[in-house]
Amino acid sequence: MSIAEGMAGTGLTAIAAQNQDREILEGLPVALYLTDAQGRLTFYNRAAAEFWGRRPDLSCEYWCGSWRLYWSDGRAMKHEECPLAVTLRTGVPLLGAEAIQERPDGRRVFFRPHPALLYDAAGRITGALNVLVDIGSHKEAELQDRHFAAIVEFSDDAIISKNLDGIILSWNAGARRVFGYTDEEAIGRPVLMLIPEDRHDEEPDILRRIRSGERIDHYETMRRRKDGSLVDISLTVSPIKNEKGEIIGASKIARDISERRKAEKAKELLLHEIKHRVKNTLGTVQAIAFQTFHQAPHSERNAFNARLRALAGAHDLLTSHEGDCISSVMMVERALAPFREERAERITMEGPDVHLGSDKALLLTMVLHELATNAVKYGALSDAAGRVSLSWREEAEPDRLAFDWRESGGPNVKPPTSRGFGSTLIERALQQEHGRAQLQFAPSGLICRLEMEI
Secondary structure (H helix, E strand, O other), X not given: OOHHHHHHOOHHXXXXXXXXXXXXXXXXXXXXXXXXXXXXXXXXOHHHXXXXXXXXXXXXXXXXXXXXXXXXXXXXXXXXHOHHHHHHHHOOOOOOOOEEEEOOOOOEXXXXXXXXXXEOOOOOEEEEEEEEEEOHHHHHHHHHHHHHHHHHHHOOOXXXXXXXXXXXXXXXXXXXXXXXXXXXXXXXXXXHHHOOHHHOOHHXXXXXXXXXXXXXXXXXXXXXXXXXXXXXXXXXXXXXXXOOXXXXXXXXXXXXXXXXXXXXXXXXXXXXXXXXXXXXXXXXXXXXXXXXXXXXXXXXXXXXXXXXXXXXXXXXXXXXXXXXXXXXHHHHHHHHHHHHOOOHHHEEEEOOOOEEEHHHHHHHHHHHHHHHHHHHHOOHHHOOOOEEEEEEEEOOOOOEEEEEEEEEOOOOOOOOXXXXXXXXXXXXXXXXXXXXXXXXXXXXXXXXXXXXXX
16 A cells, blocks of 8 residues: 555554554655645654754644755755745656755755655645755765866866876866867877877886886976977876776876976076186185285295185085085085095094085184194194094074084194184184184193084
């Protein structure tokens, strides 16, 4: 016996059948409810109550048990405007509609109603049945797909998908801009059309790695545009898998790095020019100094020239590292390299690799050069037994670096009777960089503590 017949029937048999039908409906996992011909709720099952988040009062609620209703675009919907109410009013089931219901706890759920009319034996409408299907997860996935599609379409990068035969399957706006081909010109064609002839061997290797599940990240190469010109790109390639986890293709993200490459080349040329000019300037200074101090003692002229060579070496090191910063380890090694050629085992160095700005690196190069020169002339490196230990560390105080220069095993040290150029250079240079130098002329060897901001 059908629900319609049960609702229309009379007598104990009809009532028993109606109750049996409702017990069946109560146990169904899908949310559904019944109304009379005027739309008043007459029955709802447990699944409907859970879906609504409430239990409507059957004596006074009409058309739907939802707390609040909204159209799919978010506009408020009156209960008398819901699909079941329209179905009862027109006599024609309103199918395919989507709506949003709000529960008393504030949670909103996308759903699709499926109203159906109920008739008695005479064909008169006696009520309606409505099945409610939660499509929230479907809507969320649909929104995610749209969001992802929008990101892909409007990305500045060229985003392309291809199958495992290298045939292009999708082509976004970024690809149109970078390579110059329209969708119709690119989709369905081999990706080899973008690869210069001398780089065709790249594609088989990329496909082989993709088939093995590997991701290729930031691979810099060159590709050809529609007009035949070449473009420098950074390429990222990832496997595409189906619902079974099988690799069926690859997605490619190609970033145009032409401007970056041009900037790098311009910067490289500028650094070489700066390096050339600094060397010329130091050469000029050396020539002027030679003429100015030609009557000065030979040892003083040699010391001055050595300082210029140390300064030139520091500039070479800075320009070879793009002039931005340099590691403390490399700076120390370069500054002491001339003194370690015959004394490597007698000069030890230890400290963290800290990045220094160009001005700090030049200053420390000159300071260490002065200390090493003094050690060779008067200190621990002036004989065959002395040793020098250099260590450095970052202080607890933020952005501060401390160096400890210790000499031992050399001739007995006596404090100088007058301040020399070297000690004056060290102290004043560090003061200009908000640092300080402490020189201790211990009998066992010079101890120097250097501190500076980094």
